[in-house]
């Protein structure tokens with residue numbers, strides 16, 4: 001269920017580059033666009049702080065925008081389950097408050113996330129959920 005102690009290594013995190021305890025993790029994101037899919041993957045040695053950021057960003061995007069497509073409908077549950085599994089592995093890593101190396105980061109430092117921009121996700125989300133709302137509304141109140 002959790003990463004074995006041997007799986008935790010002190011080496012540079014693939015994202016923040018700090019020399020902190022890391023585990024080899026892989027987070028996936030799927031955005032279904034009916035006939036196309038937009039995917040992103042972050043894999044490698046990740047620290048607890050960066051893995052938490054990738055888990056929340058990728059999993060939330062996949063849960064909200066992942067379902068819309070024939071392939072995506074089947075890929076999305078697997079990606080979400082996989083991300084939860086990877087996140088559980090990351091919880092074996094020491095908390096950032098216990099790791100002094102994080103003090104080297106500026107207080108307002110944010111984990112840079114690869115993949116589709118937040119703006120893209122927001123616009124796409126508004127379009128998709130707006131279309132669903134309109135469909136449901138016109139179905140219920142149609143003439």
Ligand SMILES: [Zn+2]
Nearest residue numbers: 013016047050
């Ligand atoms: Zn990191």
